[in-house]
Amino acid sequence: MLRLEKSTENQSEILSLFGEVDASNSVILDEAIQDLVEGGAQSIIVDGTQLDYISSAGLGVFMSYLEDFNDKGITMKICGLSPKVYEVFKILGLDQLIPIYQDRASAAAK
């Protein structure tokens, strides 16, 4: 099960993820990010505080936007990952490509 919530905080679009992202629902995450981009978002913070699990299907969604975001000057940050989810980002080396912060406040401050 995956649930998403969107909000705006200090000119950043916050996308909060609840539950699990896998091959059955990664398209929902993809569409949510696409919507933010189409809505003109310049700064996106993905809040993973309530994210229990993410497989390569979900990680691939983040990866697929990185180049475009670089070109368009859109920033994407991820925050609040639990140690086990963060480890998965680290195994892939995604922590080198996407800025990851401990919590939403530190992501918003940078």
Add this chain to the structure above:
Amino acid sequence: MKHRLNIACQTSALSELRTFLQRSMVGVSLSEIEKHQVTLAVEEVCANLIIHSHDCNPQDYIRLEIKDSAQKLIFEISDQGEAFNILNYEAPDLKKVMVEKRKGGLGIILVKKIMDEIEFESENGTNTCRLIKWFRS
């Protein structure tokens, strides 16, 4: 100890697979982080088979068997679809995945980094992929 699960070839079965894996690994000598990673690796292989070898046909099934010994945990994944030998696929470079915007390939990197040994065999129409995790302590 042995655990068996038949998985219908639809992505909605992945969540049930994770629950099964977590339950089967209760009491096994791996840390919670390692159990999480092993769950991910097994799911990646099954998701690959469901999507690419079976076109998400829920009439098809994948069989998973978990065996453990004093030293290691073995996940045996068998199916009768088109053979997907993970050993033939080189884990792609992460930067390449990013530039080419390909959404596949990441799963293979994860499986190869998480598991200690990977075996594959195809015999009489049945493909078997064995993922092996050694206990560290």
